[in-house]
Amino acid sequence: ENKDQKFVYDFTEGNKELKDLLGGKGANLAEMTNLGLPVPPGFTITTEACKVYLESGAEPLALRDEVSAHLDALEKTMGKKLGQADSPLLVSVRSGAKFSMPGMMDTVLNIGLSDKSVEGLAQQAGDERFAWDSYRRLIQMFGKTVLGVDGELFEEALEEAKTAKKVTVDTDLDAADLKKLVKQFKKIVKAEAGRDFPQDPREQMDLAICSVFESWNTDRAKLYRRQERIPGDLGTAVNICSMVFGNLGPDSGTGVAFTRDPASGHQGVYGDYLQNAQGEDVVAGIRNTVPLADLESIDKKSYDQLMQIMETLENHYKDLCDIEFTIERGQLWMLQTRVGKRTAGAAFRIATQLVDQGLIDEAEALQRVNGAQLAQLMFPRFDEKAKTELLGRGIAASPGAAVGKAVFDSYTAVKWSRSGEKVILIRRETNPDDLDGMIAAEGILTSRGGKTSHAAVVARGMGKTCVCGAEELEVDTKRRRLTVGGTVIEEGDVVSIDGSTGKVYLGEVPVVPSPVVEYFEGRMHAGADDADELVQAVHRIMAYADRVRRLRVRANADNAEDALRARRFGAQGIGLCRTEHMFLGERREMVEKLILADTDDEREEALKALLPQQKQDFVELFEAMDGLPVTVRLLDPPLHEFLPDITELSVRVALAEARKDHNENDLRLLQAVHRLHEQNPMLGLRGVRLGLVIPGLFTMQVRAIAEAAAQRIEAKGDPRAEIMIPLVGTVQELEIVREEAEQVIAEVQQRTGVELKLALGTMIELPRAALTAGQIAEAAEFFSFGTNDLTQTVWGFSRDDVEASFFTAYLEKGIFGVSPFETIDKDGVGSLVRSAVEAGRATRPDLKLGVCGEHGGDPESVHFFHEVGLDYVSCSPFRIPVARLEAGRAAA
Ligand code: ADP
Numbered sequence: 001e002n003k004d005q006k007f008v009y010d011f012t013e014g015n016k017e018l019k020d021l022l023g024g025k026g027a028n029l030a031e032m033t034n035l036g037l038p039v040p041p042g043f044t045i046t047t048e049a050c051k052v053y054l055e056s057g058a059e060p061l062a063l064r065d066e067v068s069a070h071l072d073a074l075e076k077t078m079g080k081k082l083g084q085a086d087s088p089l090l091v092s093v094r095s096g097a098k099f100s101m102p103g104m105m106d107t108v109l110n111i112g113l114s115d116k117s118v119e120g121l122a123q124q125a126g127d128e129r130f131a132w133d134s135y136r137r138l139i140q141m142f143g144k145t146v147l148g149v150d151g152e153l154f155e156e157a158l159e160e161a162k163t164a165k166k167v168t169v170d171t172d173l174d175a176a177d178l179k180k181l182v183k184q185f186k187k188i189v190k191a192e193a194g195r196d197f198p199q200d201p202r203e204q205m206d207l208a209i210c211s212v213f214e215s216w217n218t219d220r221a222k223l224y225r226r227q228e229r230i231p232g233d234l235g236t237a238v239n240i241c242s243m244v245f246g247n248l249g250p251d252s253g254t255g256v257a258f259t260r261d262p263a264s265g266h267q268g269v270y271g272d273y274l275q276n277a278q279g280e281d282v283v284a285g286i287r288n289t290v291p292l293a294d295l296e297s298i299d300k301k302s303y304d305q306l307m308q309i310m311e312t313l314e315n316h317y318k319d320l321c322d323i324e325f326t327i328e329r330g331q332l333w334m335l336q337t338r339v340g341k342r343t344a345g346a347a348f349r350i351a352t353q354l355v356d357q358g359l360i361d362e363a364e365a366l367q368r369v370n371g372a373q374l375a376q377l378m379f380p381r382f383d384e385k386a387k388t389e390l391l392g393r394g395i396a397a398s399p400g401a402a403v404g405k406a407v408f409d410s411y412t413a414v415k416w417s418r419s420g421e422k423v424i425l426i427r428r429e430t431n432p433d434d435l436d437g438m439i440a441a442e443g444i445l446t447s448r449g450g451k452t453s454h455a456a457v458v459a460r461g462m463g464k465t466c467v468c469g470a471e472e473l474e475v476d477t478k479r480r481r482l483t484v485g486g487t488v489i490e491e492g493d494v495v496s497i498d499g500s501t502g503k504v505y506l507g508e509v510p511v512v513p514s515p516v517v518e519y520f521e522g523r524m525h526a527g528a529d530d531a532d533e534l535v536q537a538v539h540r541i542m543a544y545a546d547r548v549r550r551l552r553v554r555a556n557a558d559n560a561e562d563a564l565r566a567r568r569f570g571a572q573g574i575g576l577c578r579t580e581h582m583f584l585g586e587r588r589e590m591v592e593k594l595i596l597a598d599t600d601d602e603r604e605e606a607l608k609a610l611l612p613q614q615k616q617d618f619v620e621l622f623e624a625m626d627g628l629p630v631t632v633r634l635l636d637p638p639l640h641e642f643l644p645d646i647t648e649l650s651v652r653v654a655l656a657e658a659r660k661d662h663n664e665n666d667l668r669l670l671q672a673v674h675r676l677h678e679q680n681p682m683l684g685l686r687g688v689r690l691g692l693v694i695p696g697l698f699t700m701q702v703r704a705i706a707e708a709a710a711q712r713i714e715a716k717g718d719p720r721a722e723i724m725i726p727l728v729g730t731v732q733e734l735e736i737v738r739e740e741a742e743q744v745i746a747e748v749q750q751r752t753g754v755e756l757k758l759a760l761g762t763m764i765e766l767p768r769a770a771l772t773a774g775q776i777a778e779a780a781e782f783f784s785f786g787t788n789d790l791t792q793t794v795w796g797f798s799r800d801d802v803e804a805s806f807f808t809a810y811l812e813k814g815i816f817g818v819s820p821f822e823t824i825d826k827d828g829v830g831s832l833v834r835s836a837v838e839a840g841r842a843t844r845p846d847l848k849l850g851v852c853g854e855h856g857g858d859p860e861s862v863h864f865f866h867e868v869g870l871d872y873v874s875c876s877p878f879r880i881p882v883a884r885l886e887a888g889r890a891a892a
């Protein structure tokens with residue numbers, strides 16, 4: 001603890017840039033104060049003080065005196081003393097961290113009221129009911145949040161008081177009723193907390209401050225931070241704010257407002273107002289609020305002033321703001337503002353609207369949106385115009401709109417989906433045994449668990465719609481039914497789930513394609529009619545991004561159809577064409593022949609048969625990507641992947657034997673399967689190793705590429721093929737393959753008389769390759785970082801196994817905030833990428849550098865690849881717009 005450290009800032013001392021120190025609420029209260037807006041005076045205790053408290057278990061020594069000094073000053077300003085008997089100053093003690101954590105931490109209002117000062121307040125306001133209402137609120141809030149009394153007990157007592165009086169709303173209780181209630185509340189405190197409600201105002205304040213500090217570390221706050229990826233060590237600030245009263249009668253009230261519609265972005269009057277109310281009443285739903293527009297007829301002067309202030313705030317923050325305000329006997333007070341949350345669509349609309357208003361420039365507009373929002377807009381969605389019956393609501397864990405018949409176990413999910421049914425797998429929570437069912441289902445719905453639960457993690461990994469933690473739903477897997485309220489959903493009943501909002505509907509809700517995808521596909525044009533406002537906004541933002549980005553964006557695509565789609569989505573080439581996908585289907589038999597070949601002749605024959613097929617694939621691909629680079633990766637996976645499953649085949653052979661019906665081919669296959677069986681195929685005979693031990697395999701592929709390129713050139717095309725060797729660990733491997741490849745290319749050139757420019761490069765996907773990148777660059781014209789395999793090998797994780805087995809536990813323990821297969825692990829895998837980039841470029845300054853693999857379409861990873869200086873990222877066609885946008889944001 002530093003002696004000169006300042007722990008307390010008056011509202012007049014702070015500003016909106018000091019969120020780290022003063023929290024969002026404190027920084028913005030200061031900003032509004034300095035803008036000259038009507039903010040009740042007060043001061044903020046810093047997050048630093050909170051950190052000291054949380055580390056040492058006690059307030060920093062200097063804090064008490066500093067608070068005293070600021071309190072003195074506040075009392076002078078207000079001309080009242082905290083809790084003084086005749087005319088008391090009251091304050092609120094409010095939490096407020098750097099990032100908003102709605103409802104997660106504590107706030108206590110009306111601090112300073114006691115048995116004595118409540119009378120003073122009544123006198124001062126000339127309203128006895130108001131004073132006792134404020135007092136009962138203090139005991140209730142203080143009892144619950146500071147003294148840890150079960151809040152239900154107060155609620156119940158309040159309900160009883162209303163019932164006894166045969167009224168339904170709290171405003172119908174009079175001063176006498178409230179006095180009685182206060183007595184009762186105090187009894188509850190005494191019984192539950194084992195102490196009296198503190199009568200000393202300063203003690204109230206100090207206890208409340210510590211309780212706000214402590215609220216940083218409640219379980220629900222921790223859980224929330226993990227889900228929202230907010231660091232756990234920031235701490236919260238504490239705001240001490242002099243009270244203004246919305247509960248002083250019908251000319252008082254409290255409300256919340258947005259400077260524009262957070263759903264559409266449109267400017268207008270959006271918010272709610274509640275007369276004669278305090279604090280949370282307006283959001284707690286205890287009485288019916290009125291739309292903010294009605295305030296105009298209730299209190300024109302305050303309404304006009306509020307509109308004026310909202311405009312000031314928008315112009316100042318240059319963004320949508322949300323606010324909390326209170327009116328005390330016709331006097332408007334601002335109690336909070338912040339840049340408001342918004343839907344994905346509104347984010348795009350607002351960003352372009354603000355550009356049009358001249359408030360922000362294009363670079364800033366790019367920072368106001370992100371790839372996750374764009375991805376959200378690209379999922380199909382439920383028709384907004386459809387009539388729906390809401391069943392309940394959970395956590396939006398993995399976006400999309402899914403409709404299907406309810407099933408309650410994995411087995412049924414698989415069985416039904418095989419027979420062509422669409423199903424939604426409903427579980428209390430999922431575990432690795434549910435994997436087959438999750439794959440088979442259209443979507444997954446659970447009643448337990450948060451964004452890091454097994455269901456959520458696995459569904460996101462699979463890109464499958466998922467709503468989790470829908471706690472109102474009672475899932476009974478034994479009886480195969482779901483109950484919510486009075487509704488029972490049996491197995492086979494249709495439900496619809498919205499993974500973007502967390503909503504669960506009864507029956508089939510019609511799904512419409514995303515207008516943003518229609519636009520990228522070229523089926524909808526920006527600038528059409530009003531309904532396409534969103535599309536126009538996306539169109540403009542994408543144009544900004546394309547203009548500023550340095551990273552090029554390529555697609556992972558294996559066939560012409562995907563390549564064409566990728567081009568429509570803005571791909572500037574193919575960064576990864578996986579040739580193994582060309583060996584499936586009908587061609588599997590040819591591959592089998594290759595694997596079973598006993599003699600050179602047999603092998604050559606098998607390869608010869610494959611050659612024209614491969615060549616045709618490449619001709620089509622080069623045509624689709626004419627004029628743009630196409631990186632073709634030579635065969636990568638272990639060969640057993642092309643052979644039948646060992647168990648199935650063994651059974652087939654055994655059955656045939658029993659029938660004395662000999663199948664020579666099956667027997668040979670079984671031998672081959674046994675021969676090729678590996679304990680760890682991921683680390684076995686694959687990639688360049690295949691090319692080195694199976695004579696003729698890679699040269700056949702190179703020949704197919706070279707001949708296809710020659711054919712395209714003869715047809716006046718512009719093929720730009722790049723040949724990529726996978727899983728290289730040492731430059732020697734690459735040199736051998738390279739020499740053979742160059743020979744084949746020379747042959748093809750000679751035979752066709754066409755000059756071929758084929759780049760030869762490698763993937764960097766093994767730690768050794770990254771560590772010796774300087775040597776490897778001698779033999780490679782380009783590197784493409786295969787960050788999936790690199791992550792597997794750097795961490796020693798088998799991707800196919802670990803995500804479902806222990807990643808949930810790792811996420812819950814905070815070992816990582818997100819799967820390293822989703823977002824690149826910058827410290828580990830990333831540092832290998834960084835050093836390989838440097839070493840590679842040192843050897844060969846014009847080395848082309850890219851990344852293929854899931855990370856190429858992940859927003860955070862794209863920023864990293866921009867920063868380390870790659871030339872391009874490559875991702876699945878559907879992620880291309882996201883990568884374009886993020887590459888633009890990284891550069892802007
Ligand atoms: P949260 O962060 O949960 O919104 P706040 O600290 O904003 O908590 O306070 C909760 C409620 O109490 C809000 O409606 C706020 O406007 C109201 N409130 C806070 N301080 C005061 C005050 N000094 N006078 C009147 N109302 C207040």
Ligand code: MG
Pocket residue numbers: 324336
């Ligand atoms: Mg608030």
Ligand code: MG
Pocket residue numbers: 726765786788789
């Ligand atoms: Mg790989």
